[in-house]
Amino acid sequence: MAFRSGQHFVQIPGPTNIPERVLRAMDRQIVDHRGPDFARLTLEVLPAMRELVRTERSHVVIYPSSGTGAWEAAMVNLFSPGDAVLLAETGWFSTLWGELAGKLGIAVELARGDWRTGADPDAIGERLAADRAHRIKAVMVVHNETSTGVASRIADVRKAIERANHPALLLVDTVSSLASMDYRHDEWGVDVMVTGSQKGLMLPPGIGFNVVSPKALEASKNAKLPRAYFDWAPIVAANAAGFFPYTPPTNLMFGLREALQMLLREEGLDAVFARHARHGEATRAAVRGWGLEILARDAREYSNTLTAIIVPEGVDSDKVRATILERFDMSLGVGLGKLKGRVFRIGHLGSFNDLMLAGTLCGVQMGLRLSGVDIGDGVGAALDFLCAPAERSQLTPAFA
Amino acid sequence: MAFRSGQHFVQIPGPTNIPERVLRAMDRQIVDHRGPDFARLTLEVLPAMRELVRTERSHVVIYPSSGTGAWEAAMVNLFSPGDAVLLAETGWFSTLWGELAGKLGIAVELARGDWRTGADPDAIGERLAADRAHRIKAVMVVHNETSTGVASRIADVRKAIERANHPALLLVDTVSSLASMDYRHDEWGVDVMVTGSQKGLMLPPGIGFNVVSPKALEASKNAKLPRAYFDWAPIVAANAAGFFPYTPPTNLMFGLREALQMLLREEGLDAVFARHARHGEATRAAVRGWGLEILARDAREYSNTLTAIIVPEGVDSDKVRATILERFDMSLGVGLGKLKGRVFRIGHLGSFNDLMLAGTLCGVQMGLRLSGVDIGDGVGAALDFLCAPAERSQLTPAFA
Amino acid sequence: MAFRSGQHFVQIPGPTNIPERVLRAMDRQIVDHRGPDFARLTLEVLPAMRELVRTERSHVVIYPSSGTGAWEAAMVNLFSPGDAVLLAETGWFSTLWGELAGKLGIAVELARGDWRTGADPDAIGERLAADRAHRIKAVMVVHNETSTGVASRIADVRKAIERANHPALLLVDTVSSLASMDYRHDEWGVDVMVTGSQKGLMLPPGIGFNVVSPKALEASKNAKLPRAYFDWAPIVAANAAGFFPYTPPTNLMFGLREALQMLLREEGLDAVFARHARHGEATRAAVRGWGLEILARDAREYSNTLTAIIVPEGVDSDKVRATILERFDMSLGVGLGKLKGRVFRIGHLGSFNDLMLAGTLCGVQMGLRLSGVDIGDGVGAALDFLCAPAERSQLTPAFA
């Protein structure tokens, strides 16, 4: 590749920019993962993760895996062959999760969606109400659909389950929302949450997480899908003393400790969420300034971690992305599945700030113009928002 | 913990010391794992891995997982519920692999062993010859049993299978031998090899590997165990263009490239194996000098990556280890399973040299004396070996 | 300090952003600076430095020092107490250099300037022509005055000296131009060039350089100022074998090797200069867009590494800078000396690219607005320039 001066802009919606401090925390000699020092690290990290997801009674399971592995973990621990689940179709990643479940022998029923709106709590409630036999074992929702930039209202989904008086478990994927947008494991009644290390947690990929409620742990005792590597029970048992039944991703865990220190103790979760809301709003201001369309239809469902933007008819979003990569050394998110060529996605999450966002938006604006798209001055609109008085610029959508 | 000056000695049999260069190669900003630069990295690393394992026709599969995950991957891709396998019982890790297979619904038959010798090719051959119905789908062997320091003769196992004229697949775990002791995937007729990143490859834990022969890939098409995350087929397909169906462990892969550069292009595999043989022999010289017993009974089966040492009756090897950790800041391997308290293990693999070994052996000698064990001068014996003329000190056991 | 998310923007005119690769090259264990490996490093770095400064016959001297130390080195090696020099007054740093010379006992005569234009070759030529007795031993010029963003025409100064038929040595400071703007040591007839590691060379501060022509080396033999640490002769002698008469800055030298590899072998000097010219021009387009005044008066003397911008009457540039640091986490250069409060300086040199510049200019634009300065859309003007067709955007000022 041709030499590139300066910092590459990685503005895909994850993996995200890794803070220097987190990189340095991982850049260290190996430790004995069966020794006392490492046990102390585990016993420091697990409670901090619980604090991050706002649970008091659930267990945080750390897998050496990608997020996909953590998806599978939730499945094999909870279900038996042929079990039915109701999956909210919100976009590409919800679809992939469903396909994975299907490959494992689970009967996946889709609550259909248009990929521009989030999970519909009412539709889910109705379907559950109709399921008198309680054949549906779980409702599966992606909190923040990374392929569309649409967030789903998890608390409302739980309420719909309750109104239907249905015993279904609630499974939530927060891969691209955790540590960036508010997530309340206990309050929202989530049974299993699935996430990964490489987005809001500002780490490289390599850790998959399950956050497992007591109810889910109980349910797993009767699940019949074969499982071994991902089996919660031996992990929960070994974790009590700070150990793992497999070789844990030791260096990543040092990074995780540092990231949690930054999120929980230094910036503080409320400030983290406000920052993401602010950058989400600034990005949307830019899109409006360009005169383009945000893929998400409902302002209440805007993602604060990424924005998917529809390119005008006749424009190929992949060509725009290629131009931006070639001319400005910035990576943007591709349109996935049926959105291929129709949208591109800007990630604005993780270790990020106003000027990184400004540089990002400038790159998009120039790239669109170089691609012959007739647009307005989105950068100007974003800058207006970013230098508005604090009260306004801190505005957060109704939920986030 | 109390402050510790200087370098901690991690002389467990893996994870191993990570070279500075490999740490630095991983200490870098994130990249877009769907972009062209990362694809190039993948297409550089996979052939180098093939070269390392000496295969021309097998596929190397990279999982974000521990070695345990890679064990599971081999199982779910190859077998159907109730399939029988023959597992050579060589120690703790072979036992764990068998338990994992059992949890997944596979019928595991043990070729019993005493944990002091390697897999017995003759016994395996006899068992297969008796299996006229070809119920046994695979033979599973741990190349280098990390719990005992005993290496098994894989080539001889393959010959025994052939002599029995049995179609069983051959599955081999090289977690603690790969890139340290000779391994010949094609020549030895291995169908699936399982390994991890954290030992001879000198990386942190976080990558599990499968090396899959065409025959194994073919067999996987009829395997009925549910699989998704670990499914070879979509990975092999995506790898063709340099991509993965999950988020790959990007930073580890930069480290892997650097480690392969060192192993294949700079030190050279033959020199790597000779170095490990030399350090194995020096360690055994020390054990003899101490007047202690090496767990491995048969000199042809000595591991060159670790040595398990039996402590005298009345001595608790865990206390010796604790003393050494406390007084000399060195971690040694614990006695696992039925060996608990009876042995300790010295790792002498990975990024290692004569003086690191000398320091290690001095720490063991002092720790044994501080523990009241009456021993001779093992260090002196090892130093005599290490400064002997080159021809002698390069002596390698009959196989390795 | 309050927690700051994301990357701090260091847009002072040096020290500059350090590329990851350069940081990693320095992040390594110590070496024996009297051993053969380090000697090889020295013998690799010195010729590459000569190539960078375009000299074939001069010696590059590496000091563990700041640029100030390298200024002093040039003085004590060349002069005797009471020697006269002619210094072009171009701004704060030229003044400091003169003060340093004065403290060492040298008689410094100023070729007066207004801090908005470069050294005046004609005035220098006239003064030298008037110096019939050849009392003036040297002409001292700062190539790129970091306090003003004005570049001086060194080749023209040399021609003026020649026209005056005067034997004065030519001493040039390239602290903020080297490896960013064209510099030709031999062709321009420079006798001693003084620079540092922390700007175009993309390293942390810690190395001061002298590039010493044979004529200067000869002149140093008769110089009577006391000197020891900075004495060229023993350094030149020791360098022949790759060593130093003092403990060299070993880790910085590994970084220097990497930086030279990037500049000379990967990006290429012409591309480096064109990139800086492009970013200089884009920045000036922004200033014009804002309706503000560039401190440099003469377009032929625009610096391509930094731009000093005059704030309107009634505005305190330090308050603007403080607002930008507080709100947008970006450091800009202060107005120095008589420019305090009147200008701020944007550094656009070193490891840098279009989007880093765009983010920088957005931060300045927002900061100016938040400070109540009534400005136009400089960002828009810069983006127009940056996405113009390649021929136009590569335009370089008449000299650079």
Next chain:
Amino acid sequence: MAFRSGQHFVQIPGPTNIPERVLRAMDRQIVDHRGPDFARLTLEVLPAMRELVRTERSHVVIYPSSGTGAWEAAMVNLFSPGDAVLLAETGWFSTLWGELAGKLGIAVELARGDWRTGADPDAIGERLAADRAHRIKAVMVVHNETSTGVASRIADVRKAIERANHPALLLVDTVSSLASMDYRHDEWGVDVMVTGSQKGLMLPPGIGFNVVSPKALEASKNAKLPRAYFDWAPIVAANAAGFFPYTPPTNLMFGLREALQMLLREEGLDAVFARHARHGEATRAAVRGWGLEILARDAREYSNTLTAIIVPEGVDSDKVRATILERFDMSLGVGLGKLKGRVFRIGHLGSFNDLMLAGTLCGVQMGLRLSGVDIGDGVGAALDFLCAPAERSQLTPAFA
């Protein structure tokens, strides 16, 4: 060079092994050295340095320089051309310091020594008593002569000056003792202490220090040697607000903060000194075990940071060193000046521990044997010492 596996052993008497934590603290993006964050760093580091050298009233001056630069700094700040100083000749480095002073125009009188003993307080006292005219402006002593492994008794030198009732300043070089052996700036009445970053402070080379008493600062006002870069006055003035009159070595200062944290707050100075005393004694036990001679004659003057060992007649110590480097990848200190070929030096200072020392001594023992030197088992003697009960092994020489 041929590929080398594992960790290179740098057992020269400095630069020393840099702890991972210190390397990581320096491996970070540049900061604005004129900004508030950096000022805070300065104002944290300077008091910690004062604590380290046990002064309450002296100023610590940080130079971007080697130790040689700091030597020169002490000279040019204190003296006028022709001033006389009395220098204790203790070895190669004392001689170099004297030569440097001579080059600067200072009249250096040697208190002659045999390079096997430290400065002789009585001889110094007698010379000063004879100097009725108080022509001698200062006494210069190297605390721990790095070329010989002999420590001088600074407190006794100060007492001798007092007994002679002489106003001479006391200048001490602690380059290879600071932060490893006890040093008490105020209590011992030292006026200027000179040191560097690359030994007990566990940093790369690049910082030279002066610790300047109020009396020395006062004396500097009348000193007439030309000075600018090294001038204390503007540095002391700028430091008050956390700044420097030159570009400071910013990245090294982050490392310095980390090193001071480890030395002062985590290990604690007393433990640091006891550790070095223990390793010094263990090394000397090895030398006795080998049947070789320690260069230092007087047990009260043993250095705890390095040991110089005399090789038998007919043996070339440089060949022994070359053999050890070639065969065991360990760098040892060369015999300097008149000791060339006669001694080699083992550094046992900085970030170091028992097993690193054990590995070092094993390498020396093997290298000596490979060189044909007939020696006993020094390693065994050292191990006996290192695993002796704690009371004995903590024994410190009479002074240290």
